[in-house]
Each structure stands twice: as structure tokens, then as C-alpha cells.
Amino acid sequence: MAEDKESRYDPAAIEKKWQERWAADPKLYAADPALHPVDDDQSTGAPISTSKPKYYVIEMLPYPSGQLHMGHVRNYAIGDALARQMWMRGYNVLHPMGWDAFGLPAENAALKNDTPPRQWTLGNVAAMKRQMQRIGYSYDWATEVTTCLPDYYRWNQWFFLRMYEKGLVYRKKSKVNWCPECATVLANEQVIDGRCWRHEDTQVELRDLEQWFLRTTAYAQQLLDGLDKLDGWPEKVRTMQRNWIGRSEGTEVDFFLAPDDIVGGSTDEPVVVTPPPEAKRIRVFTTRIDTIFGATSLQLAPEHPLVAFFASFDSALRNQVNMLLDEQKKAREAGDLGAIEKHGIPTGKHAINPYSGEQIPIWVANYVLMDYGTGAIMSVPAHDERDFEFATKYGIEIRQVIQPVQNQDEAKLPFVSEDGILINSGEYNGKMCAEAQTLLQKAAARSAFGEAKVIFRLKDWGVSRQRYWGTPIPFIHCERDGLVPVPDDQLPVVLPENIEITQQGGSPLARVPDFVNVTCPKCGGPARRETDTMDTFVDSSWYFYRYTDPKNTRAPFDPAKAGYWFPIDQYIGGVEHAILHLIYSRFWTRVMRDLGMITNDEPATRLFTQGMVIKDGAKMSKSKGNVISPDDMVARYGADSTRMYSLFAAPPDRDLDWQEDGVAGVSRFLSRVWRLTTKYAPIARSAEMAQNSSETQNGGAALRRKLHQTIAKITLDFEGRWHFNTCVAAIMELVNELQAADAQLASGEIPAPVVRELLTSLVLLLAPFAPFLAAELWEELGGEGAILRAPWPKSDPGLAKEDEIEIAVQINGKLISVVRVAADADAKVIEAAALTDEKVRARSAGKSIVKVIVVPGRAVNLVVK
Ligand SMILES: [Zn+2]
Numbered sequence: 001m002a003e004d005k006e007s008r009y010d011p012a013a014i015e016k017k018w019q020e021r022w023a024a025d026p027k028l029y030a031a032d033p034a035l036h037p038v039d040d041d042q043s044t045g046a047p048i049s050t051s052k053p054k055y056y057v058i059e060m061l062p063y064p065s066g067q068l069h070m071g072h073v074r075n076y077a078i079g080d081a082l083a084r085q086m087w088m089r090g091y092n093v094l095h096p097m098g099w100d101a102f103g104l105p106a107e108n109a110a111l112k113n114d115t116p117p118r119q120w121t122l123g124n125v126a127a128m129k130r131q132m133q134r135i136g137y138s139y140d141w142a143t144e145v146t147t148c149l150p151d152y153y154r155w156n157q158w159f160f161l162r163m164y165e166k167g168l169v170y171r172k173k174s175k176v177n178w179c180p181e182c183a184t185v186l187a188n189e190q191v192i193d194g195r196c197w198r199h200e201d202t203q204v205e206l207r208d209l210e211q212w213f214l215r216t217t218a219y220a221q222q223l224l225d226g227l228d229k230l231d232g233w234p235e236k237v238r239t240m241q242r243n244w245i246g247r248s249e250g251t252e253v254d255f256f257l258a259p260d261d262i263v264g265g266s267t268d269e270p271v272v273v274t275p276p277p278e279a280k281r282i283r284v285f286t287t288r289i290d291t292i293f294g295a296t297s298l299q300l301a302p303e304h305p306l307v308a309f310f311a312s313f314d315s316a317l318r319n320q321v322n323m324l325l326d327e328q329k330k331a332r333e334a335g336d337l338g339a340i341e342k343h344g345i346p347t348g349k350h351a352i353n354p355y356s357g358e359q360i361p362i363w364v365a366n367y368v369l370m371d372y373g374t375g376a377i378m379s380v381p382a383h384d385e386r387d388f389e390f391a392t393k394y395g396i397e398i399r400q401v402i403q404p405v406q407n408q409d410e411a412k413l414p415f416v417s418e419d420g421i422l423i424n425s426g427e428y429n430g431k432m433c434a435e436a437q438t439l440l441q442k443a444a445a446r447s448a449f450g451e452a453k454v455i456f457r458l459k460d461w462g463v464s465r466q467r468y469w470g471t472p473i474p475f476i477h478c479e480r481d482g483l484v485p486v487p488d489d490q491l492p493v494v495l496p497e498n499i500e501i502t503q504q505g506g507s508p509l510a511r512v513p514d515f516v517n518v519t520c521p522k523c524g525g526p527a528r529r530e531t532d533t534m535d536t537f538v539d540s541s542w543y544f545y546r547y548t549d550p551k552n553t554r555a556p557f558d559p560a561k562a563g564y565w566f567p568i569d570q571y572i573g574g575v576e577h578a579i580l581h582l583i584y585s586r587f588w589t590r591v592m593r594d595l596g597m598i599t600n601d602e603p604a605t606r607l608f609t610q611g612m613v614i615k616d617g618a619k620m621s622k623s624k625g626n627v628i629s630p631d632d633m634v635a636r637y638g639a640d641s642t643r644m645y646s647l648f649a650a651p652p653d654r655d656l657d658w659q660e661d662g663v664a665g666v667s668r669f670l671s672r673v674w675r676l677t678t679k680y681a682p683i684a685r686s687a688e689m690a691q692n693s694s695e696t697q698n699g700g701a702a703l704r705r706k707l708h709q710t711i712a713k714i715t716l717d718f719e720g721r722w723h724f725n726t727c728v729a730a731i732m733e734l735v736n737e738l739q740a741a742d743a744q745l746a747s748g749e750i751p752a753p754v755v756r757e758l759l760t761s762l763v764l765l766l767a768p769f770a771p772f773l774a775a776e777l778w779e780e781l782g783g784e785g786a787i788l789r790a791p792w793p794k795s796d797p798g799l800a801k802e803d804e805i806e807i808a809v810q811i812n813g814k815l816i817s818v819v820r821v822a823a824d825a826d827a828k829v830i831e832a833a834a835l836t837d838e839k840v841r842a843r844s845a846g847k848s849i850v851k852v853i854v855v856p857g858r859a860v861n862l863v864v865k
């Protein structure tokens with residue numbers, strides 16, 4: 001095809017030109033007033049004064065792997081379209097970007113390539129930043145946050161110390177994955193099928209190590225309640241969080257150790273053993289206290305302290321318990337504790353039901369966990385599936401204590417419904433389940449052997465990592481003073497550089513004497529620095545607050561600035577972060593609120609989770625060889641086509657199957673926009689600048705109607721549904737109509753002010769989706785300043801309104817014809833149009849019209865006999 005250079009859309013040239021211009025204007029994407037500090041220490045507390053309403057939009061910050069993938073491109077294109085449109089709508093927009101820069105891959109890379117983690121990470125940051133700039137995302141780089149730099153992670157340490165003061169930090173023994181070959185702790189992702197990722201033949205062990213925890217459970221109820229108010233979050237995310245927090249209401253009740261059983265030793269040599277006082281009461285948690293008269297055994301976790309007590313004078317029991325522990329360990333290592341084959345051992349001891357005085361046998365069972373509830377359960381086989389299975393296997397009594405209200409003889413066990421009546425339950429016989437629960441709880445409280453209790457599935461957050469590339473935990477171990485927090489004025493505890501990463505023999509930091517050997521801040525004696533680092537989810541729990549005040553050296557952020565910007569108006573990211581990141585950051589927000597730093601309870605008002613980018617129906621992966629590189633697409637079709645395709649090819653919340661043909665199609669479309677606009681730009685530029693000069697013109701009414709309908713549709717979509725795919729389709733339709741009117745445009749039949757309005761608005765509508773081309777054409781049309789700051793076009797309802805509408809005409813309920821009438825036609829006019837229609841007349845000829853029903857704007861029904 002012979003095209004002269006003049007009329008060819010050249011994205012490479014256009015995008016290079018604008019990328020350079022934008023790079024030369026660092027305040028282009030800055031919010032008002034600029035967050036750009038004059039010096040590096042900017043914690044003035046100055047209130048933000050602007051007449052514009054604020055809008056805070058962010059996409060979840062990436063891990064700097066070194067390469068953007070298509071999922072990133074799409075995720076950021078969604079947020080970028082929104083940010084640009086909000087700027088154009090006159091909002092004061094904060095649209096930042098940062099790097100979740102700590103984590104294991106940097107250590108792996110260091111091991112593999114002999115590159116220090118810091119160098120590797122910062123190199124990747126620079127590479128990805130270049131990619132982002134090439135694609136033209138509207139980030140204010142002055143607010144960039146890089147979590148692996150001391151100016152950021154010192155505040156992780158500062159928060160850690162504040163939480164410690166509030167009793168939200170503690171240490172306890174906890175199970176970790178341990179590779180005996182590496183002699184180090186492994187992350188869950190380093191355990192593959194129960195084996196070490198680096199030693200395929202080595203079974204990973206679970207070891208008990210002292211670990212640091214954050215008390216997330218202190219906020220369990222608040223985290224749950226807050227979900228009810230988050231109606232700007234996807235329902236699926238709220239449901240996932242509710243399940244994760246897992247609230248159960250029930251009763252804690254004490255069974256008593258039967259006194260006869262406190263005899264140990266063998267039958268030949270009985271020994272009287274005095275149980276410790278705490279062993280005499282065995283606390284269980286149950287959601288079904290109404291079934292307690294049906295409890296026919298008590299089941300203890302193998303790690304329950306009472307089991308250790310029994311085993312201390314019973315070596316046979318000790319051996320059997322060790323087997324159960326082994327089974328639990330294997331199931332944990334295989335990652336599926338729920339699927340464990342249920343085993344138990346009778347201890348020969350008995351417990352007393354506090355309500356009935358009945359003695360029931362005590363068992364140890366491998367499916368009871370010490371870290372859920374109290375580590376002890378009452379087993380009610382008649383009314384619980386799992387207990388039924390266990391009792392059947394071991395021949396334990398199954399005693400029905402709840403009866404259905406109707407069809408009492410047909411009750412099949414286990415009968416698990418709470419819609420029933422108590423039987424075999426002493427004084428509670430005849431009560432309904434719910435009533436019995438209340439009465440039994442009250443009785444327990446009265447006699448001080450139990451109480452109503454709420455428990456959560458949510459656990460405290462284990463933040464210890466025995467690795468190098470993370471935030472050092474700011475504590476010192478002193479032989480004299482125990483745990484000593486690092487004083488604030490000694491922060492940050494800086495990660496040492498040039499360390500040797502072997503991923504063997506424990507934390508690399510423990511092998512750096514300069515780091516480890518310190519002076520105790522309390523007694524001045526020699527002490528040891530903590531060598532654990534923090535989970536990287538700490539970094540991402542509060543980074544978006546730092547964006548509001550990224551250079552602050554005196555505090556994590558200025559409360560006035562965070563107060564202005566928070567909560568985030570729109571947060572965008574993958575649904576894979578629905579649980580951990582979004583629970584941790586909601587927890588962190590509440591902690592900061594209780595520290596008096598912020599006033600918002602939740603970090604983000606609205607959350608959007610985009611779909612995945614796939615290829616040929618499958619997730620892109622190196623092993624499948626179906627990875628599409630953003631760089632390739634941008635080089636071939638330009639950034640505008642690549643990002644616009646990622647918005648056009650599917651609704652943003654759905655998966656997108658990448659088709660290169662589609663990108664080429666979008667590129668051809670942009671080429672048409674370019675040709676059309678450059679061709680008629682001289683006419684547009686010649687138009688008078690006077691406002692509304694086009695109001696008096698008649699030419700081009702149909703095109704203006706299409707334009708104003710398009711503006712209305714896209715504006716509405718940005719506010720709610722975000723079906724950017726249909727927005728792009730609407731722009732395509734508008735361009736089709738403009739092209740179809742080529743003769744009228746060329747002949748001057750359409751007045752210059754209308755041409756100006758049409759082309760200017762087209763370019764403005766395109767700006768959120770194809771920012772490079774829009775900027776180029778804006779300049780071509782003589783637009784002033786950055787298109788980003790030009791006002792978003794307004795739809796005029798009068799102009800958008802159709803002149804004529806179609807009305808269906810039915811005879812006796814059957815569609816006969818369609819008539820065209822003026823859009824504002826009244827019932828009489830519509831009726832007349834229907835009755836004079838050819839087809840209607842033919843059908844009703846010789847018959848009488850009994851009734852005419854007009855539904856204005858919709859239909860006419862004729863009843864004919
Ligand atoms: Zn290993």
C-alpha cells in the first residue's frame with residue numbers, strides 16, 4: 001500500500017517525542033500542592049490547601065523482578081485510565097508507584113549470579129521504571145517508595161517498637177520448616193512436596209523455634225465488623241476475609257479429671273501421682289453446648305499438657321503419642337492437615353461432665369490441634385460427622401440427645417441440625433437447642449466452670465524470617481536484661497552490605513560480627529543483635545501512607561498529609577492479595593489509628609480486582625512457552641495500542657486471552673484516528689474560539705448527537721461499571737461515523753466550529769486510553785497545555801437526545817410493524833402513526849379496532865376483532 005510518510009501513523013516517533021517531554025516535566029503528574037519537597041526533610045505539617053476535591057488512586061506495588069509482565073501492563077492501564085480521567089474531571093489526583101523490594105528472589109539471584117541483593121534489586125527497579133515510563137503511566141515519581149531502602153524500612157522498625165510498647169509484639173515457640181541439609185529455615189514456597197527445593201532428596205522437618213509475632217487477633221472482631229462497611233469492595237473478597245477471620249460463637253466449659261485416675265505406674269507397682277492443679281480442669285470449646293449430654297469421650301491434642309503429664313508415668317502411652325505427633329507432623333508437611341486419617345488412643349483416664357457428673361474416657365487424637373480453640377474437644381458422635389466417624393471406628397458409645405421436632409423416629413445419625421429438641425439431657429429435656437444453649441451457658445457461668453466464648457480462626461501474624469533481605473527486627477538480646485528494644489535514636493538498624501549469601505547454616509546476618517555484636521543500650525554490657533528479619537508483608541502493610549509524605553525523615557508520614565489523602569479512593573490489584581496483604585494492611589491501619597496517627601479505620605474505600613492476562617486459555621509461563629513480552633508488543637505496535645488493547649479485549653474484571661491480531665487491530669484503529677484528525681485539524685484550528693458558536697449551526701447534527709451520546713456513555717462507565725472495553729468500542733463507533741461523513745467534512749458542509757468540537761472531544765475521550773496519541777493530536781488541534789489538565793468533555797443531554805425513536809406496534813399481542821416518531825411524541829401522535837402504518841392497515845382491514853394501548857416511548861398495542 002502506497003502511503004506517503006505524511007499520512008502514516010508512526011507510534012514510535014510520537015511516543016518517543018512525548019516520553020521525552022513528559023520526562024522533562026517532573027511536576028506533570030504531581031498533585032496540588034506539589035508533594036515535591038524543596039529539601040529532603042519536609043515534615044512541616046502544612047495543611048494541603050486546594051479547592052479541588054482529592055482523588056487517591058493506586059495500583060498495588062510490584063515486586064521488582066526486573067521485567068513487567070502483561071498482567072502488570074493491564075493492571076496499571078486500568079489505574080492510569082482512571083487517574084487521567086479524574087485529572088481531566090478537575091480532581092486533585094495522587095497516583096504514585098513504588099517497589100515491594102525485599103524478599104527471597106534477591107537472595108536466590110545473589111546465590112546464582114553472585115550479585116549482591118541490593119544491586120540486583122535496584123537494577124531491576126531501574127529497568128521496570130524505564131518500562132513504565134516507556135508505556136507512559138502517569139506516576140508522580142517524586143513520591144516513589146522503595147521498601148528495601150533504609151529511609152523506608154526504618155519506619156517498619158519504628159512501628160515494630162510502637163507495637164511492642166502496646167503489647168502487640170511477642171515471641172513464642174513456633175513451628176518452622178527446616179532443611180537439615182541447608183541447616184536453615186525454609187519459606188513455605190521453598191518446600192516442594194515436603195522436600196527442600198534445593199535438596200530434592202531431603203525431607204523438610206518441622207522445628208520449634210522462637211519466633212516474633214504481631215497480635216493481629218487483638219483486632220479480629222474489628223477486622224470482621226469493618227467488612228460490613230466496605231461496600232466498595234468486591235463481595236468475593238469480603239467473603240474470603242470473613243472466612244479467613246472465621247468467627248465462631250460457642251461455650252468454653254471445664255471437664256474435671258476423675259480423681260480415681262491419678263494413679264500411675266504399672267499394675268504391679270502402682271504409684272500415686274498428684275496432678276498439677278491446672279491439670280484438674282480440662283477446658284474444651286464447643287459451638288454445641290446443647291449436645292453435652294451426648295459427649296461420650298473427651299479428645300485431647302497430642303501436644304496437650306495433660307497428655308504430657310499422663311505420658312510422664314506411662315511409657316506405653318508416651319510411645320503411642322509420639323506416633324500421633326509424627327502423623328500430625330507428616331500431614332502438616334504435606335500441607336493437608338484436614339485430610340489426615342483419624343487415629344486415637346485411649347489414655348485409660350476419665351473426665352467428669354460438669355453438668356451430669358458422668359465419667360467419660362479421655363482419648364488422644366491426631367486430628368485435634370493444640371493451636372485451635374483449647375486443644376481439647378468433647379466428642380458427641382450422635383450430632384457431629386467427624387465424631388461419628390471416630391466413634392464408629394473405635395466402638396465408642398453413640399448417644400442421641402437431640403431429636404428433630406418432627407418425624408422423630410426417622411432421625412438418622414449423626415443428626416447435626418440445631419433445629420431440634422433435647423432428650424436424654426436431664427433437666428434440659430424438651431428444650432429447643434437454642435434455648436438450651438443459653439441455659440447451659442448460664443449454668444456454667446453460675447457454677448464457674450465455663451462461659452460463653454467467641455473464637456477466631458485468624459491467627460497472630462508470624463513475622464520472623466531467618467533471612468537476609470528484609471527489615472532487621474530492632475531488638476537486642478542481653479544476658480542481663482533479656483530482650484531490649486533498640487532505642488528510637490539508633491534507628492534504622494541498617495542491613496549490612498557485602499554479606500555472603502549461602503542459604504545454609506542459618507541467617508546470614510548471624511555470620512556478620514559487626515552486625516551481631518553490640519553494646520546493650522540498657523546496661524552497656526556486650527549483647528547480641530537479633531538476626532531475624534521481617535516478613536515482607538510488613539513492607540506492603542503501610543506503604544501507601546508513605547506515598548503521601550515520602551521524604552519525611554522525622555516520622556513515617558505527616559498525619560495532616562495522610563489525613564488529606566486517606567482513605568484511598570480506589571485501590572486496584574489482583575484477587576490473590578484478597579487475604580494476606582489486605583488483612584495485614586487493614587490491621588496496620590487500625591494500629592496506626594490507635595497510635596493517633598490517622599483517623600480512618602480502613603485503608604481503601606473502593607477495591608477493584610482485575611482479571612488475569614492469559615494466552616490460549618492458559619496462564620502465561622516460561623515452561624509453557626506462551627509468555628507475551630510487553631517490550632515486544634510496544635516495539636511492534638506502540639505503547640498506546642498495547643495498553644488500549646489490554647482495556648479493549650475484555651472487561652477489566654475478567655480474564656483476558658491475549659491475541660496479537662487484536663493489538664494490530666487497535667493499532668489500525670489509532671492509525672485511522674490519526675489520519676482523520678490530522679486531515680481536518682486545519683479546519684478545526686480555523687474555527688473561532690468563541691464558546692458555543694456551534695449552537696447555531698445545523699450542519700453535523702447527527703454527528704454531534706453521536707458524540708454527546710458517546711461522552712455520556714464513557715463518563716457513566718468511568719463512574720461505575722468500568723467496562724472500558726465498551727468505552728473503547730463506543731469511541732470506535734464514533735470514529736466510524738466521522739469517517740462515513742468524510743464528504744461532508746471535506747466539503748465544508750459541516751461548519752468549522754462543529755469540526756472543532758468533534759475532533760477535540762474525540763481526542764479528549766481517547767486521552768485516558770491512548771495518552772501518547774491524544775497528546776500529539778491535542779497539540780495538532782492547537783489545544784492548550786497538557787491534555788491531562790484539559791477539562792473532560794461534558795455531554796449535553798439535549799444534543800445527545802435522539803430526534804426520532806422506534807415504536808413497536810402489536811396487534812393482539814403480535815408484533816406487526818415498527819414506526820418512527822419524534823422522540824418527544826405524545827400518545828396521540830404515536831397512535832396516529834401506528835394506525836396509518838401500511839402493515840397495520842393491511843392487517844386490520846375489514847376488522848374493528850376495539851382498543852388502543854400506547855406505552856409512550858415503547859410500544860402500541862391494538863386489540864382487533
Ligand atoms: Zn536444603
Ligand SMILES: [Zn+2]
Nearest residue numbers: 478481520523
Ligand atoms: Zn543489658
